[in-house]
Amino acid sequence: MSPMRLAVISRGRECTEQERQLADLLAVPLLRASDPMAVQVPLYVLLRAKGITLCSNEPLGPRHGLIVDFSSTRLHNRQIDRFRQQNLAKAIGLKAHRTLTVIDATAGLGMDAYLLACAGCQVTLVERHKLIHAMLADGMKRAQSNDGGSDGNRAGILARMQLLRGDIVRLSDQLPRVDVVYLDPMFQERGRTARSGKGMYLLQSLLGDEEEDACLIRAAAALARRRVVVKRARHAAPYADQRPDSHYQGSSSRYDVYHSHQAMRSRIA
Numbered sequence: 001m002s003p004m005r006l007a008v009i010s011r012g013r014e015c016t017e018q019e020r021q022l023a024d025l026l027a028v029p030l031l032r033a034s035d036p037m038a039v040q041v042p043l044y045v046l047l048r049a050k051g052i053t054l055c056s057n058e059p060l061g062p063r064h065g066l067i068v069d070f071s072s073t074r075l076h077n078r079q080i081d082r083f084r085q086q087n088l089a090k091a092i093g094l095k096a097h098r099t100l101t102v103i104d105a106t107a108g109l110g111m112d113a114y115l116l117a118c119a120g121c122q123v124t125l126v127e128r129h130k131l132i133h134a135m136l137a138d139g140m141k142r143a144q145s146n147d148g149g150s151d152g153n154r155a156g157i158l159a160r161m162q163l164l165r166g167d168i169v170r171l172s173d174q175l176p177r178v179d180v181v182y183l184d185p186m187f188q189e190r191g192r193t194a195r196s197g198k199g200m201y202l203l204q205s206l207l208g209d210e211e212e213d214a215c216l217i218r219a220a221a222a223l224a225r226r227r228v229v230v231k232r233a234r235h236a237a238p239y240a241d242q243r244p245d246s247h248y249q250g251s252s253s254r255y256d257v258y259h260s261h262q263a264m265r266s267r268i269a
């Protein structure tokens with residue numbers, strides 16, 4: 001039997017219905033905080049008033065759990081830091097177009113999708129991992145009902161974000177085409193703040209190492225009218241060895257751009 005990697009932990013006097021439902025959805029045990037296993041399981045989920053929180057018992061894990069919070073200071077700073085001049089916005093093509101329709105096909109914690117929605121894009125977020133999808137849905141719901149934060153029109157921004165659960169490779173023939181498909185499939189070393197590094201560490205230990213698969217770019221190319229953008233660590237090889245047409249490189253990451261014309265679709269084999 002494989003060792004338990006993840007559990008939902010209940011800290012209340014009684015387990016709640018939501019805790020039971022989440023444990024069922026994730027097909028993981030629901031433990032009471034007093035259970036000796038609760039301090040041994042590497043990763044655990046708490047349903048706290050401020051949201052679904054992923055926590056770690058591992059020595060390198062962050063002290064505070066990971067939560068999707070669209071009012072976080074780091075996000076706000078990146079936002080006001082003239083997002084349209086940043087590499088992600090340039091790679092997506094926001095310089096030439098005021099608004100774009102985008103599928104963020106590897107949504108994760110939704111940070112990039114939120115920035116794109118802040119810049120006026122209509123963003124469809126696709127996330128296949130049940131827990132990450134649940135955390136993201138929870139974060140979006142809280143942000144919608146808690147408008148008027150530091151970024152003003154948060155409800156308007158959230159209205160431009162639509163979240164779907166599933167694998168983009170399987171969903172691609174059910175979705176309408178959009179201007180741009182954005183992929184950030186891998187957890188690589190990036191971001192210099194301890195906070196983002198530890199958050200990414202937690203997610204990486206949840207997901208494990210994932211194989212690179214050209215199917216992902218093929219599915220994206222089938223959906224993109226204009227381009228596919230893939231985020232990579234600065235010095236990483238192109239995703240699944242698919243050579244991009246151009247790229248935008250920053251201090252820790254790089255955005256590879258595949259122009260979405262017929263030639264690209266046949267080239268990405």
Ligand SMILES: C[S@@+](CC[C@H](N)C(=O)[O-])C[C@H]1O[C@@H](n2cnc3c(N)ncnc32)[C@H](O)[C@@H]1O
Binds near residue numbers: 106128
């Ligand atoms: C590095 S994270 C994305 C981080 C995101 N850009 C952000 O700003 O928070 C990668 C995510 O993509 C998801 N993912 C990977 N392959 C996928 C696929 N084929 N379909 C849908 N989601 C996928 C993983 O579950 C993971 O949550």
